[in-house]
Amino acid sequence: MRTCLAKITPALCCSLLVLAAFSASGSPQTRSAPKKAPPKAAPLPLTLAGMVRVLRETPSAPHRAAIESYAAAHPKEAPYAHLALGIAAYETKDYATTIADLHKAQPHLAAIADYLAYYVAAARVESRDFDGIAEGLRPVYAGEVTSPFAGRGWILQARAMKDNSPADAVKLLRDRYSELPQPDGDVNLADCYLAAGDQPRAAEMYQRVASQYLTGDAAAHAAAALVSLKDSMGAAYPQPSPKVRLHHADRLLETRSLHQARSEYHDLAVELTGLEHDQALVRLGETDFLEAERQRPIPICGSLSWPTRKPTPSGLLIWWNARATSPTMTR
Numbered sequence: 627m628r629t630c631l632a633k634i635t636p637a638l639c640c641s642l643l644v645l646a647a648f649s650a651s652g653s654p655q656t657r658s659a660p661k662k663a664p665p666k667a668a669p670l671p672l673t674l675a676g677m678v679r680v681l682r683e684t685p686s687a688p689h690r691a692a693i694e695s696y697a698a699a700h701p702k703e704a705p706y707a708h709l710a711l712g713i714a715a716y717e718t719k720d721y722a723t724t725i726a727d728l729h730k731a732q733p734h735l736a737a738i739a740d741y742l743a744y745y746v747a748a749a750r751v752e753s754r755d756f757d758g759i760a761e762g763l764r765p766v767y768a769g770e771v772t773s774p775f776a777g778r779g780w781i782l783q784a785r786a787m788k789d790n791s792p793a794d795a796v797k798l799l800r801d802r803y804s805e806l807p808q809p810d811g812d813v814n815l816a817d818c819y820l821a822a823g824d825q826p827r828a829a830e831m832y833q834r835v836a837s838q839y840l841t842g843d844a845a846a847h848a849a850a851a852l853v854s855l856k857d858s859m860g861a862a863y864p865q866p867s868p869k870v871r872l873h874h875a876d877r878l879l880e881t882r883s884l885h886q887a888r889s890e891y892h893d894l895a896v897e898l899t900g901l902e903h904d905q906a907l908v909r910l911g912e913t914d915f916l917e918a919e920r921q922r923p924i925p926i927c928g929s930l931s932w933p934t935r936k937p938t939p940s941g942l943l944i945w946w947n948a949r950a951t952s953p954t955m956t957r
Contacts, residue, residue: 674703678710685718705734713745721749739765744775744782751782759786777805781814792821809835809844816851826864829855833866837874840881868894868902875906879913888913 670692671677677696681689690711697707712727728746735742743765751759759782766779773779780802784795795818799806803815816831832855835848856863866874871894878887891913894906 674700674707674710678714681710681714682717685714690714705731709735709738709742712742716745716749719752721753724749725753740769740773740775744773744779747779747782751785756786756789759783777802777807777811780806781810784814784818788818788821792818792823796822796824809839809842809848813844813847816848820851820855825855825859826862829859829864833870837866837870838877840877840883868898872902872905872909875909879909879916882916884913884917888917 670680670689674693674696677689677693681693693707693711697704700707708727708731712724712731715721715723715727725746728742728749732739732742732746743763747759747762750756750762763779763783766773766775780798784799787795787798796815799811799815799818803811806812806815812831812835816828816835819825819828819831829852832848832851835844836852839845839848871890875887875890875894878884878890888910891906891910895903895910898906
């Protein structure tokens with residue numbers, strides 16, 4: 627791809643220079659603003675791998691047609707072409723095309739049967755075609771070596787069962803919990819709890835996701851589900867545990883969302899008691915230092931002394947810990 631671009635770029639530059647020269651040669655009275663020629667489209671690569679790369683970077687009907695023509699002209703590589711077309715279609719949520727292309731590839735690519743079976747099943751689940759999903763996923767679990775799609779396969783099976791047998795879907799995900807990829811495992815377990823009518827446990831799982839993941843589809847899904855559960859459960863809605871709330875504030879601190887982290891630590895320090903109160907207080911002090919809102923950073927080398935501005939209580943605790951661990955502390 628880079629080689630092709632390198633070949634056409636000088637020619638394109640020369641063409642633009644020539645156009646500019648023609649424009650400059652006209653008289654001042656008749657000359658209009660120079661117009662640039664539209665850039666020439668880069669020629670498609672000649673290899674299947676190159677064509678697939680272009681299709682995935684810029685999905686389009688002509689790019690798909692080029693791969694289909696290549697498959698027709700190169701029968702030995704046709705299964706790989708259909709595999710690529712199927713995965714590319716899945717990425718653009720064209721599930722019917724995904725299934726059709728992967729079915730063409732399946733008889734010829736036994737070595738990656740688990741890969742093909744997973745994507746066919748995934749496309750069917752996304753299309754809400756739930757019959758026989760477990761049967762279709764058998765190649766994922768047939769090999770002597772655990773397939774990288776095993777955990778995601780359990781999630782697909784649970785999704786296929788959720789509407790008609792939500793309790794069985796919950797049991798499946800709980801039994802296979804250690805194998806599930808996260809956060810998808812927790813989100814789907816929460817969805818299954820909700821479908822089974824167990825709102826408190828659904829809320830607990832959604833809260834776990836929301837505390838650990840600040841961005842992404844899972845975080846957005848969990849946040850929306852929690853809003854809905856708060857409205858529907860009212861006073862019965864289970865409040866997040868102190869551990870979950872502290873973890874959420876910790877994630878904000880880790881991502882340097884300092885203002886929001888400080889607000890949450892402050893609320894926790896006011897509301898909690900015991901060890902969790904102390905943890906919130908210490909982390910509030912850490913946030914103060916990082917945010918530099920109330921005091922300058924305290925030196926950790928040499929004599930430790932108060933900053934020029936009055937510290938917060940949390941700052942006092944951090945200062946005392948730093949002073950106590952300093953090799954030059956005064957006694």
